[in-house]
Amino acid sequence: MLDKPAILGGVPVREDLLAFGKPLISQDEIDEVVDTLRSGWLSTGPKVAIFEERFKEYIGVRHAIALNSCTAGLHLALEVCGIKPGDEVITTPFTFCATANVITHLGAKVVFSDIDKDTLCIDPNEIERNITSRTKAIIPVHFAGQVCRMDEIYDIAKRYNLRVIQDAAHAIEATYKGKKVGSFPDLTSYSFYATKNLTTGEGGAVVTDNDSFAEKIRVLRLHGLTQDAWRRYEEVRHYDVTIAGYKYNMMDIQAALGIRQLEKLERYLQIRERYFKMYDEAFSRIQGIILPKSIPGIRHARHLYVIMLDLEQITIGRDEFLEALKAENIGTGIHFIPLHLHSFYRKAGYKKGDFPQSEWAGERILSLPMSAGLTTKDIEDVISAVKKIISYYRK
Numbered sequence: 001m002l003d004k005p006a007i008l009g010g011v012p013v014r015e016d017l018l019a020f021g022k023p024l025i026s027q028d029e030i031d032e033v034v035d036t037l038r039s040g041w042l043s044t045g046p047k048v049a050i051f052e053e054r055f056k057e058y059i060g061v062r063h064a065i066a067l068n069s070c071t072a073g074l075h076l077a078l079e080v081c082g083i084k085p086g087d088e089v090i091t092t093p094f095t096f097c098a099t100a101n102v103i104t105h106l107g108a109k110v111v112f113s114d115i116d117k118d119t120l121c122i123d124p125n126e127i128e129r130n131i132t133s134r135t136k137a138i139i140p141v142h143f144a145g146q147v148c149r150m151d152e153i154y155d156i157a158k159r160y161n162l163r164v165i166q167d168a169a170h171a172i173e174a175t176y177k178g179k180k181v182g183s184f185p186d187l188t189s190y191s192f193y194a195t196k197n198l199t200t201g202e203g204g205a206v207v208t209d210n211d212s213f214a215e216k217i218r219v220l221r222l223h224g225l226t227q228d229a230w231r232r233y234e235e236v237r238h239y240d241v242t243i244a245g246y247k248y249n250m251m252d253i254q255a256a257l258g259i260r261q262l263e264k265l266e267r268y269l270q271i272r273e274r275y276f277k278m279y280d281e282a283f284s285r286i287q288g289i290i291l292p293k294s295i296p297g298i299r300h301a302r303h304l305y306v307i308m309l310d311l312e313q314i315t316i317g318r319d320e321f322l323e324a325l326k327a328e329n330i331g332t333g334i335h336f337i338p339l340h341l342h343s344f345y346r347k348a349g350y351k352k353g354d355f356p357q358s359e360w361a362g363e364r365i366l367s368l369p370m371s372a373g374l375t376t377k378d379i380e381d382v383i384s385a386v387k388k389i390i391s392y393y394r395k
């Protein structure tokens with residue numbers, strides 16, 4: 001006799017709702033933030049400087065510039081690479097809209113290239129197929145913490161003289177052949193949004209080994225001023241506005257959180273690795289579930305735990321599956337509905353059928369709860385709920 005799903009009147013797997021990506025904030029983060037609030041210096045100042053120093057050491061790169069988002073980092077990275085109207089930038093449709101929107105902000109054309117269905121990251125063969133004389137840069141996205149096929153991407157970039165700007169919003173701890181992905185050229189942008197592996201509430205950083213890019217980004221992130229407020233406080237000097245920059249700076253309140261979160265990053269990764277293993281062991285041999293694969297030689301950053309439903313094996317669609325999980329009190333997410341199917345990108349000329357691999361994944365994918373803030377019991381509940389629903393609706 002199969003257990004009745006809660007959506008059909010059965011007993012839910014748990015009584016309270018399990019949030020999909022609850023951040024883990026401890027007393028030392030709270031103390032550090034309070035210390036900042038009491039210090040009298042709230043905006044970009046000494047804590048941002050400390051955070052940048054430690055973050056660049058963690059990644060193994062010459063410069064880290066803290067910002068108010070990963071989106072800001074991607075935007076500034078494209079700008080310092082000289083991307084302008086008429087240029088084309090290649091990226092994946094299987095990402096958050098920020099990755100592509102920033103290309104549009106600079107007046108350049110977003111050229112989507114389909115993913116590799118196994119890893120859900122951009123397929124280097126598709127990149128090469130889409131290169132024209134106007135192509136200037138590639139934005140690979142390390143989806144869910146998975147690492148893209150870096151050797152092939154950098155080989156293409158070298159042969160066609162393209163810049164590489166990595167979107168590592170999901171991939172702070174990720175490595176390729178033993179090196180952090182952000183230590184590869186040209187620039188890499190990270191997100192410290194509330195649900196990310198390291199959080200500052202909202203926030204981001206761009207890293208690079210290129211001194212000239214770093215210098216330009218430091219000026220662009222704060223209105224184009226030659227001196228930020230902290231430096232003006234330290235020494236009396238007039239500032240000059242050298243370019244029409246942006247308001248993209250990180251605050252010390254955010255950096256306070258970041259400093260403490262960074263100390264725990266590797267420990268929290270170990271916890272998520274354990275939860276990934278529990279999920280993998282539970283789902284790898286279940287008919288009706290398809291799991292993504294990794295390429296060799298990487299360390300996955302374990303950001304999102306995604307599964308794909310084998311729609312040929314079950315009688316409900318993905319959205320009904322999510323509803324059924326919600327009734328069991330399990331929170332989920334969808335990462336992602338492919339960007340070319342959203343109205344803005346449809347208006348730009350894209351249509352259903354353009355990227356079959358992304359569409360295949362987009363119809364089947366869902367993200368299960370994943371955070372170092374969860375307990376072993378939480379993960380067990382998710383496993384029970386998924387198994388219960390799959391078994392009930394299996395053909």
Ligand SMILES: Cc1ncc(COP(=O)(O)O)c(C=O)c1O
Pocket residue numbers: 068069070071072095096098099141167169170190191192193203204
């Ligand atoms: C792949 C990807 N890129 C970029 C971003 C944007 O990050 P932020 O919110 O820090 O701007 C996100 C946000 O979730 C993302 O998932």
